[in-house]
Every structure is written in C-alpha cells, then in structure tokens.
Amino acid sequence: xxxxxxxxxxxxxxxxxxxxxxxxxxxxxxxxxxxxxxxxxxxxxxxxxxxxxxxxxxxxxxxxxxxxxxxxxxxxxxxxxxxxxxxxxxxxxxxxxxxxxxxxxxxxxxxxxxxxxxxxxxxxxxxxxxxxxxxxxxxxxxxxxxxxxxxxxxxxxxxxxxxxxxxxxxxxxxxxxxxxxxxxxxxxxxxxxxxxxxxxxxxxxxxxxxxxxxxxxxxxxxxxxxxxxxxxxxxx
Ligand SMILES: C[S@@+](CC[C@H](N)C(=O)[O-])C[C@H]1O[C@@H](n2cnc3c(N)ncnc32)[C@H](O)[C@@H]1O
Numbered sequence: 001x002x003x004x005x006x007x008x009x010x011x012x013x014x015x016x017x018x019x020x021x022x023x024x025x026x027x028x029x030x031x032x033x034x035x036x037x038x039x040x041x042x043x044x045x046x047x048x049x050x051x052x053x054x055x056x057x058x059x060x061x062x063x064x065x066x067x068x069x070x071x072x073x074x075x076x077x078x079x080x081x082x083x084x085x086x087x088x089x090x091x092x093x094x095x096x097x098x099x100x101x102x103x104x105x106x107x108x109x110x111x112x113x114x115x116x117x118x119x120x121x122x123x124x125x126x127x128x129x130x131x132x133x134x135x136x137x138x139x140x141x142x143x144x145x146x147x148x149x150x151x152x153x154x155x156x157x158x159x160x161x162x163x164x165x166x167x168x169x170x171x172x173x174x175x176x177x178x179x180x181x182x183x184x185x186x187x188x189x190x191x192x193x194x195x196x197x198x199x200x201x202x203x204x205x206x207x208x209x210x211x212x213x214x215x216x217x218x219x220x221x222x223x224x225x226x227x228x229x230x231x232x233x234x235x236x
Contacts, residue, residue, distance in 0.1 A: 009077050124195040
C-alpha cells in the first residue's frame with residue numbers, strides 16, 4: 001500500500017473498539033428489525049442475493065439480512081464489534097454471515113459481486129476525499145445495477161448556520177448518560193469525525209458511477225441515499 005494511503009483501521013472519534021462502547025451501543029443507537037426488513041425489501045434483496053454491510057457494528061442489520069439472502073459479508077474495523085456481532089449470529093444459528101475485519105478502504109471483497117451494499121452510520125468516519133475512494137471501491141464490489149444504501153449524519157443546512165444548527169441538533173438528540181448518546185458523544189462526532197454536506201455526498205455519488213434513486217432527508221442532520229450502480233468506476 002502506498003505510504004499516502006489512508007489507514008482506515010484506526011478508530012476516529014468515538015472509539016468502537018472500547019468494550020463499554022460495544023456493550024452499550026444498541027441501547028444508545030436503538031435497533032429496529034422491522035425497519036431493517038423494510039430496507040431489505042426496498043433494496044429488493046432476495047434469497048439468492050449477496051449483501052455487504054460495511055461498518056456492521058453489533059450486527060443488527062447483517063443478521064436480519066442473513067435471514068433473507070444467500071450470504072452477508074459483515075465488515076468492520078472494530079475487532080470488538082465483530083466479536084460481539086459474531087456471537088450474536090452464532091446464538092441465532094445463522095451460518096451465512098462472513099465476518100471480515102476491514103474498512104471502506106481496506107476490505108478486499110473476494111466473494112461474488114454484491115447485489116446490495118448497505119452502510120449505516122459509518123461513512124462519516126472517512127474524510128471527504130476518502131469517501132470518494134470508498135465509493136469507487138464499493139462500485140467495484142457491486143454487480144451491474146446493484147444497489148447501494150447509505151444512511152448517515154449528513155448536513156443539509158447552509159454552512160453559515162452551523163453554530164445554531166449544531167447546537168440545536170445536539171440539544172435534540174443528546175440523552176443523559178445511560179439513556180443514550182450524550183452531549184459529549186455528539187460533540188466528539190462534530191469535532192473529530194467527518195460528517196459532511198449533502199451536496200458533497202451527492203457530488204461524490206454522481207462522480208463514482210451511482211444514480212441516486214431516492215434521497216430521504218429526515219432533518220437537517222440525517223439523510224439516507226438509495227442508489228443504483230449505473231456505470232463501472234474502476235480505480236485502475
Ligand atoms: C456508529 S457505528 C454504526 C454501526 C451499525 N452500522 C449501525 O447502524 O448500528 C459505526 C461503525 O463503523 C465502524 N467503522 C469506523 N470506521 C470505519 C471504516 N473506515 N470502515 C468500516 N467501518 C468503520 C465502527 O467500528 C463502528 O462499528
């Protein structure tokens with residue numbers, strides 16, 4: 001690997017290698033199997049399909065996907081998250097999930113081309129330049145017309161409104177310690193992680209061989225993108 005290549009195996013911002021962060025993650029984030037099933041339906045995932053979940057965390061989506069498709073590749077840079085997700089899948093006797101230690105920039109997909117790639121609340125761990133590289137790599141992993149779903153903290157307020165909007169977002173979302181992500185967690189996200197503007201994500205998707213089929217803007221801080229691969233985008 002060239003010495004300029006980004007090391008995406010190290011944790012940025014919140015440390016998801018930390019055992020306490022893993023143990024409390026589902027309580028803080030909330031999991032919703034019904035929403036995951038609805039997403040799988042939206043993606044058109046069927047029994048023969050190959051799904052990749054990048055930044056799989058505790059494995060909630062990957063496990064739900066495994067019930068509906070041929071094989072899931074559950075990828076994460078955190079060995080602790082992967083261990084937790086692996087145990088959870090084993091408890092449910094699911095054998096069609098391959099757990100892989102790697103990230104957007106380091107995971108090497110050696111399975112069949114994916115019918116769908118899902119990444120929820122993980123893409124913001126990369127700086128914008130590297131988001132572009134990650135999209136090229138995900139394009140290469142997908143079959144023609146395969147689907148990409150990105151859900152994340154995405155900014156859709158004007159830059160000049162950042163102070164008011166960020167304060168309002170934290171006030172809206174933060175919970176007391178033990179009840180969810182705290183003010184300090186959200187501050188870490190804004191300060192140390194790389195959530196970016198919607199127009200940057202849209203521009204990157206359009207330049208890396210994706211068509212945005214549906215954009216769901218939940219509020220000024222959250223947007224989902226449902227996309228299809230419409231052109232090859234090889235990194236050569
Ligand atoms: C906020 S959690 C999201 C977990 C899960 N996708 C969910 O929606 O609950 C972010 C996850 O992304 C992982 N992560 C961080 N940087 C990453 C990278 N460069 N590539 C892949 N995963 C990464 C973290 O280890 C963590 O498990």
